[in-house]
Amino acid sequence: MILHPAVIALLTGSLIVSLMIAYAAFWAYKIIDAWDLQSGSEQQLALEKKTYLVSTLMTYAFGFQVLSFFLLVFVADDLHRLFVGAMCAAGTLNVNEYGYPAVVLKVLNCLLGGVWLVLNHTDNQASDYPLIRRKYSLLLVIVPFLLFETGQLWSYFLNLKAHVITSCCGSLFSTEEEGFAAGLAALPAVPMQVLFFGSMALVMGSGIFFLGGGSGGKIFGVAGTLAFPVSVAALISFISVCFYELPTHHCPFCILQREYHYVGYLIYVTLLGGGISGAGAWALMSFRSVPSLKAVVPRIQKRLAWAGLVFYAVLSGVVILKMIFSDFVLIGY
Amino acid sequence: MSLHERHRNIIDFALSSLGRRWKKNLALTVVYAFVVFTLASVVFFTEAVKSEARAVLRGAPEIVVQRLMAGRHDLIPESHIDVLRKITGTRQVQGRLWGYYFEPSTGANYTVVASGEPPLEPGTIAIGQGVARTLNAGEGDLIPLKGSKGDYASFEVVRVFSHESELVSSDLIEMHADDLRAFFGVPEDYFTDITLKVRNEKELVVVADKIRRLLPDTRPILRDEILRTYDSLFDWRSGLLLVIFAGAVAAFVIFAWDKATSLSMEERREMGVLKAVGWETSEVIAMKSWEGIIISLAAFFGGTVLAYVHVFFSSAFIFEPVLKGWAVLYPRFQLVPQIDPYQVLALFFLTVVPYTVATVIPTWSAATVDPDSIMRL
Numbered sequence: 001m002i003l004h005p006a007v008i009a010l011l012t013g014s015l016i017v018s019l020m021i022a023y024a025a026f027w028a029y030k031i032i033d034a035w036d037l038q039s040g041s042e043q044q045l046a047l048e049k050k051t052y053l054v055s056t057l058m059t060y061a062f063g064f065q066v067l068s069f070f071l072l073v074f075v076a077d078d079l080h081r082l083f084v085g086a087m088c089a090a091g092t093l094n095v096n097e098y099g100y101p102a103v104v105l106k107v108l109n110c111l112l113g114g115v116w117l118v119l120n121h122t123d124n125q126a127s128d129y130p131l132i133r134r135k136y137s138l139l140l141v142i143v144p145f146l147l148f149e150t151g152q153l154w155s156y157f158l159n160l161k162a163h164v165i166t167s168c169c170g171s172l173f174s175t176e177e178e179g180f181a182a183g184l185a186a187l188p189a190v191p192m193q194v195l196f197f198g199s200m201a202l203v204m205g206s207g208i209f210f211l212g213g214g215s216g217g218k219i220f221g222v223a224g225t226l227a228f229p230v231s232v233a234a235l236i237s238f239i240s241v242c243f244y245e246l247p248t249h250h251c252p253f254c255i256l257q258r259e260y261h262y263v264g265y266l267i268y269v270t271l272l273g274g275g276i277s278g279a280g281a282w283a284l285m286s287f288r289s290v291p292s293l294k295a296v297v298p299r300i301q302k303r304l305a306w307a308g309l310v311f312y313a314v315l316s317g318v319v320i321l322k323m324i325f326s327d328f329v330l331i332g333y
Numbered sequence: 334m335s336l337h338e339r340h341r342n343i344i345d346f347a348l349s350s351l352g353r354r355w356k357k358n359l360a361l362t363v364v365y366a367f368v369v370f371t372l373a374s375v376v377f378f379t380e381a382v383k384s385e386a387r388a389v390l391r392g393a394p395e396i397v398v399q400r401l402m403a404g405r406h407d408l409i410p411e412s413h414i415d416v417l418r419k420i421t422g423t424r425q426v427q428g429r430l431w432g433y434y435f436e437p438s439t440g441a442n443y444t445v446v447a448s449g450e451p452p453l454e455p456g457t458i459a460i461g462q463g464v465a466r467t468l469n470a471g472e473g474d475l476i477p478l479k480g481s482k483g484d485y486a487s488f489e490v491v492r493v494f495s496h497e498s499e500l501v502s503s504d505l506i507e508m509h510a511d512d513l514r515a516f517f518g519v520p521e522d523y524f525t526d527i528t529l530k531v532r533n534e535k536e537l538v539v540v541a542d543k544i545r546r547l548l549p550d551t552r553p554i555l556r557d558e559i560l561r562t563y564d565s566l567f568d569w570r571s572g573l574l575l576v577i578f579a580g581a582v583a584a585f586v587i588f589a590w591d592k593a594t595s596l597s598m599e600e601r602r603e604m605g606v607l608k609a610v611g612w613e614t615s616e617v618i619a620m621k622s623w624e625g626i627i628i629s630l631a632a633f634f635g636g637t638v639l640a641y642v643h644v645f646f647s648s649a650f651i652f653e654p655v656l657k658g659w660a661v662l663y664p665r666f667q668l669v670p671q672i673d674p675y676q677v678l679a680l681f682f683l684t685v686v687p688y689t690v691a692t693v694i695p696t697w698s699a700a701t702v703d704p705d706s707i708m709r710l
Contacts, residue, residue: 002565003572005376006675009682016690049701052614056622056693064686067678074675082561084538124615162565 006075018150024057025143028136062113069106082162089253098156105149112142114276126292189238196234199227200316207309224278224308245328270315277308347623362632368585369636377644379571381668386563394528397554408523428524439467447510455509459492463503481518586691593695605707617700645670
């Protein structure tokens with residue numbers, strides 16, 4: 001194990017977040033089991049009070065989760081010096097088999113946590129808590145993912161030993177390699193550009209249509225959600241390449257470094273924000289017919305649509321500006 | 334009322350509430366800031382020393398070849414240089430002469446090196462600031478040094494290295510190569526070690542491997558390996574200190590939890606009144622959360638700024654001996670001020686996160702209390 005201050009911070013943070021979510025899940029289970037809004041029993045009153053605790057815990061836990069994602073990428077980037085052959089976070093994460101699963105799970109849990117907060121916020125707007133069982137069931141789904149992530153993160157750092165020979169990001173994301181990450185890099189640039197800008201156009205179009213007329217929310221939700229994986233694939237396939245101006249370098253982490261003016265953080269934040277807005281809007285679709293939420297859901301969905309439009313517009317803007325003002329032209333394959 | 338406006342009003346109330354109990358909150362903030370200060374000093378100092386080491390080693394040769402005899406570092410024959418020159422891709426293969434000299438009168442160890450280009454005149458030396466301090470010597474002075482045969486030889490100081498280079502030159506004595514050989518008794522066709530540069534950095538490992546095979550009695554040391562070792566060492570030292578301070582953080586968290594749990598009667602009544610006049614539970618929780626955030630921000634900012642001053646303007650006088658190691662003759666140097674965002678984020682996770690978690694449940698239990706049961710007390 002490497003006793004780096006930020007590693008200690010990450011391990012402590014992940015343990016704390018897991019404890020918070022596990023405690024919240026314990027009460028979620030109790031609420032699902034015994035919730036009865038009609039009853040005035042002492043138990044029901046106690047459960048109603050507990051909903052505030054679960055909301056508060058989840059809000060903090062989700063906030064910490066997003067920050068810890070950035071800290072993890074930062075740390076992985078900083079630690080690359082300790083490993084022969086690693087040139088950035090991509091190489092560090094590849095030192096053992098737990099690195100990449102930990103990052104992927106962290107992103108997934110950020111998305112799930114965001115969607116949960118959207119559901120919770122919507123539910124709290126109605127006096128009869130119509131989504132209470134559904135949202136706490138989702139919480140129970142999130143818990144195993146989060147505990148698994150904590151397990152992967154601890155395994156990753158506990159099994160890190162300096163000087164281990166590891167492949168650098170150049171070989172990991174190069175097009176000759178087999179494997180998941182290399183598979184994304186091998187996606188041809190031009191079709192990927194079409195897919196990326198197509199999905200952005202779909203998000204924008206459906207979002208504006210939805211904001212204008214109030215219908216087409218589902219299309220925006222689906223488009224906004226699917227734009228997330230498409231953008232991640234595009235990031236590895238051609239967006240990162242444009243920033244490095246090097247056709248063989250597909251690493252999604254080097255853009256976080258100072259040389260690229262930390263533009264990676266803007267890309268990651270807009271991606272996460274856009275993904276959560278889209279998935280949140282989609283998740284709310286099936287609750288439009290709930291009587292107490294009839295006025296609430298469209299309002300929240302519109303806010304999510306605004307947020308999604310802004311996030312994805314900034315993302316597209318950053319990519320387009322880079323492509324226009326760079327001397328580098330990526331064509332041919 | 335918009336969300337923004339509502340929270341602004343809640344923050345207003347939280348600030349006035351903090352002001353009403355300023356003594357208690359000030360005490361908490363001071364202790365909190367002290368915890369942040371301690372951890373931040375360790376993190377800042379380590380990172381600054383690491384980047385200093387990186388800057389120093391940037392100009393170092395890519396590979397150093399040392400000869401081993403029975404597992405110990407031994408003098409290396411000149412004939413090895415010819416073998417190394419024949420390896421494809423190498424350039425500037427040079428023998429180095431250096432050694433350590435213990436000065437009994439000051440109890441310090443000096444590093445003696447043969448001068449490079451242009452060489453010093455025989456009988457003259459150049460010394461570092463640390464050597465000048467301990468021997469109380471300056472340019473033009475004669476310094477007697479005891480050679481390997483027990484006789485004293487006097488050297489004239491012709492130059493004292495600048496303060497700027499003190500980190501690398503503090504304990505240095507530079508002299509002519511012939512003087513060094515005579516002083517330490519190093520045979521004519523031997524060197525202390527051999528340095529070499531490699532044209533293509535990507536071939537370093539291949540060249541090192543060739544050296545190992547061609548000269549099995551030697552060990553090649555890569556510059557990157559030295560850097561890695563420094564990084565690991567300082568990470569380990571700072572991590573160890575943080576683990577020791579974990580006890581202090583835990584004590585602080587318990588203190589914060591205790592403060593949040595044991596609300597005074599006045600505070601309880603205040604919450605009861607708020608709820609009785611129509612505040613919702615979520616608003617009371619938001620108000621208490623804002624109080625926590627304000628305290629956290631004040632303490633975190635204060636502690637970080639203090640640590641910055643401590644590390645970069647007063648040379649981290651509190652932790653210096655533990656983190657740097659200790660020696661009679663130590664370079665005096667000012668670290669270059671720098672902070673990475675990730676250091677701040679790591680500190681956030683080590684201090685603000687545990688504090689927040691410790692206060693969540695007490696805050697909730699205080700905010701969900703029934704107003705009538707409070708006001709009847």
